[in-house]
Amino acid sequence: MIPGQPAQGDATRALARSRDRQLAKRAKITAVAMEEFAAHGYEGTRAEAVALAAGVSKGAIFGYFGSKAGLFLAAYQAATLAFGRYLDAPPGILAGGFFATLTYWLEHTPGLMRQAWAPYRVVLIGSYCSDLGLKREIDTYMRRADPYGTADFVRFGQRRGEVRTDIDVEPIIALVDWTFDRCQDVIVATEPDPGILSNLTQSAVVRPGSVEQFVQLLRSAIAVPAEPGR
Amino acid sequence: MIPGQPAQGDATRALARSRDRQLAKRAKITAVAMEEFAAHGYEGTRAEAVALAAGVSKGAIFGYFGSKAGLFLAAYQAATLAFGRYLDAPPGILAGGFFATLTYWLEHTPGLMRQAWAPYRVVLIGSYCSDLGLKREIDTYMRRADPYGTADFVRFGQRRGEVRTDIDVEPIIALVDWTFDRCQDVIVATEPDPGILSNLTQSAVVRPGSVEQFVQLLRSAIAVPAEPGR
DNA sequence: ATGGAAATTGACTCCGGGTCAAGATCTGGG
DNA sequence: CCCAGATCTTGACCCGGAGTCAATTTCCAT
Numbered sequence: 295m296i297p298g299q300p301a302q303g304d305a306t307r308a309l310a311r312s313r314d315r316q317l318a319k320r321a322k323i324t325a326v327a328m329e330e331f332a333a334h335g336y337e338g339t340r341a342e343a344v345a346l347a348a349g350v351s352k353g354a355i356f357g358y359f360g361s362k363a364g365l366f367l368a369a370y371q372a373a374t375l376a377f378g379r380y381l382d383a384p385p386g387i388l389a390g391g392f393f394a395t396l397t398y399w400l401e402h403t404p405g406l407m408r409q410a411w412a413p414y415r416v417v418l419i420g421s422y423c424s425d426l427g428l429k430r431e432i433d434t435y436m437r438r439a440d441p442y443g444t445a446d447f448v449r450f451g452q453r454r455g456e457v458r459t460d461i462d463v464e465p466i467i468a469l470v471d472w473t474f475d476r477c478q479d480v481i482v483a484t485e486p487d488p489g490i491l492s493n494l495t496q497s498a499v500v501r502p503g504s505v506e507q508f509v510q511l512l513r514s515a516i517a518v519p520a521e522p523g524r
Numbered sequence: 525m526i527p528g529q530p531a532q533g534d535a536t537r538a539l540a541r542s543r544d545r546q547l548a549k550r551a552k553i554t555a556v557a558m559e560e561f562a563a564h565g566y567e568g569t570r571a572e573a574v575a576l577a578a579g580v581s582k583g584a585i586f587g588y589f590g591s592k593a594g595l596f597l598a599a600y601q602a603a604t605l606a607f608g609r610y611l612d613a614p615p616g617i618l619a620g621g622f623f624a625t626l627t628y629w630l631e632h633t634p635g636l637m638r639q640a641w642a643p644y645r646v647v648l649i650g651s652y653c654s655d656l657g658l659k660r661e662i663d664t665y666m667r668r669a670d671p672y673g674t675a676d677f678v679r680f681g682q683r684r685g686e687v688r689t690d691i692d693v694e695p696i697i698a699l700v701d702w703t704f705d706r707c708q709d710v711i712v713a714t715e716p717d718p719g720i721l722s723n724l725t726q727s728a729v730v731r732p733g734s735v736e737q738f739v740q741l742l743r744s745a746i747a748v749p750a751e752p753g754r
Numbered sequence: 755a756t757g758g759a760a761a762t763t764g765a766c767t768c769c770g771g772g773t774c775a776a777g778a779t780c781t782g783g784g
Numbered sequence: 785c786c787c788a789g790a791t792c793t794t795g796a797c798c799c800g801g802a803g804t805c806a807a808t809t810t811c812c813a814t
Contacts, residue, residue, distance in 0.1 A: 316761090337655045341802065351763045356803060422652075422659050425567040429652050461737045465706070469741060472702055476695070507691045511699060515745035546792095571771065581794045586772060755814105762809070769802090778793070784786090 320358055320368075323348045327369040332412035336366060336419055363428045370420040371435060373413035377406065379443030381450060392451030393513060400474070400505055403481050421475070444470055451516075458518045466516050473512045480504045550588055550598075553578045557599040562642035566596060566649055593658045600650040600662060601669070603643035607636065609673030611680060622681030623743060630704070630735055633711050651705070674701055681746075688748045696746050703742045710734045 326348040330339045341362055345352045359365040380395060381388065387398045407414050420432050440446070444467050451457035457466065484504075556578040560569045571592055575582045589595040610625060611618065617628045637644050650662050670676075674697050681687035687696065714734075 335656055340800090352802090353763055353804080354761085357762080360803095362802065419656065423655050425653055426565050426649065461740060462734070465734065465737050465741055468706060476698060504692070504695065507695050510691060511695055511745050514749065515741050519744065570769095582771090583773080583794055584792085587793080592771065757814095758812095760809105760811075763805100763807085765805100765807105767802105767804075769800105771799095773798075774794100774796100776794085776796105778791105780791075781789090783788095 319350065319354075323350065323355065323358060323365075324368045324372050327365050328373055328412050328416050331366060331369050331419060332415040336423055341365070363425070363431075366420070366428065367431055367435070369416055370432060371439070371441075373416040373420070374436075374439075374441035376410050376413035377417075377442060379441070380447035381443055388450075391454055392447070392456040393509070393517075395447070396470075396474075396512075397509065400477050400481070400509070403478055407478075407482070442471075455518060457516050460519070469512065469515060473508050477505045477508050480508070549580065549584075553580065553585065553588060553595075554598045554602050557595050558603055558642050558646050561596060561599050561649060562645035566653055571595070593654070593661075596650070596654070596658065597661055597665070599646055601665060601671075603646040603650075604666075604669075604671035606640050606643035607647075607672060609671070610677035611673055618680075621684055622677070622686040623739070623747075625677070626700075626704075626742075627739065630707050630711070630739070633708055637708075637712070672701075685748060687746050690749070699742065699745060703738050707735045707738050710738070 323344065327339070327344050330344050330347065333339075339362075341355050342352050344365070345355050348355075355365060359368055380399065383395050383398050387395055390398075445463065448457060448463055448467050448470060452459050452463075553574065557569075557574050560574050560577065563569075569592075571585050572582050574595070575585050578585075585595060589598055610629065613625050613628050617625055620628075654662065675693065678687060678693055678697050678700060682689050682693075
């Protein structure tokens with residue numbers, strides 16, 4: 295157990311180290327790919343440029359990820375993990391309930407975007423553009439991994455009695471995701487500095503308060519219906 | 525005015541005829557492109573294959589449409605026009621109001637899809653996959669042309685007092701579009717014969733009644749809120 | 755050291771979008 | 785009927801980038 299030379303040349307130890315190096319390299323490539331995709335889009339990103347920036351050869355990229363689509367998928371997954379889950383909000387906020395938490399995250403979106411614009415852009419690209427095959431893989435991943443924890447979040451709202459339980463959760467989850475995305479669109483379009491994230495939504499005049507309206511729509515849709523008697 | 529030979533060889537007449545031929549060829553190419561895109565997806569479609577099937581040369585395609593993206597955009601626009609507008613429902617249905625009309629169209633979706641599966645697939649492809657630039661053009665087109673008349677439809681609902689007017693129309697329109705899309709997804713996944721439209725949504729078990737649940741969600745969201753007193 | 759397994763490389767192939775000079779077709783006038 | 789000029793059409797060609805694979809390097813166990 296003395297640190298220094300590999301203690302007794304155990305095969306397992308060596309293998310583990312090599313596995314570690316693999317993973318590190320994979321992670322490095324993924325990180326670089328995220329930057330590249332964010333900067334140039336899916337079509338605009340060159341496998342060779344990623345290889346160069348990551349300090350490996352083009353062949354290695356395909357060795358690790360199989361194809362450009364595979365590389366993007368990895369970058370996309372990494373990007374989604376760069377954002378927190380709904381229920382990671384501070385306890386004080388969570389105590390305020392489902393809609394308070396939702397509002398909290400929406401208010402923090404501009405800051406999060408600025409702090410992590412590459413992941414944000416990659417997620418955007420993944421949501422909107424790719425061939426159907428890739429799109430399908432992304433959907434599958436989102437459903438299986440649920441990286442934002444939307445499902446847990448909705449169930450949290452249901453447990454607190456804020457979110458209706460008279461219909462399936464799936465449509466509700468889908469609607470929450472959609473609302474959040476639309477609000478992000480609005481926020482991006484409204485942001486005072488259109489430099490970084492520009493050229494997606496042209497400046498159709500965005501009325502302030504749009505976010506609130508989307509949230510209101512969501513609330514009407516998924517809050518527990520008032521009991522008919524009253 | 526006697527039909528037969530071109531009356532008196534007028535320049536205008538000749539120009540008009542040539543313009544007509546142009547348009548006819550353009551339409552032909554667009555129609556063929558729609559089939560090809562529907563069958564093979566965006567990436568999978570070869571400009572040369574379209575040219576061959578349309579009986580023109582590859583150069584002509586680029587002459588008419590500038591690029592593959594331009595060709596797709598044309599096919600996409602043609603595809604959206606192949607579907608009716610919401611308010612084109614039979615008068616008897618329209619008399620039943622907003623939600624009745626919505627339900628009518630949803631019930632007719634399977635039939636429409638079978639009868640016009642190429643336009644349907646192309647619209648699907650356009651909604652989900654393309655590079656950001658193309659996506660943006662598609663969004664612009666949808667907002668400007670509103671080929672399904674969703675905006676008119678929502679205002680129709682508002683005029684009838686069925687749809688709330690206390691928030692902007694834009695979020696409502698967006699939500700109606702989204703709901704319709706999701707319902708279509710569900711219907712496609714539920715269809716007994718998964719042959720034609722298969723391999724997009726894998727058979728995640730779809731509970732019957734999902735469509736109704738989405739509509740219920742929509743109704744809760746956008747119906748006029750019950751007055752607080754009651 | 756050394757044999758061999760595994761990782762890495764980058765020159766190469768292949769494919770498809772896009773171009774453009776050459777040729778076909780059309781138009782109007784003589 | 786024929787000609788000149790304009791316009792349309794063609795398909796061989798170019799080019800860039802995804803993906804491959806034989807050769808080479810790195811790594812490890814003995």
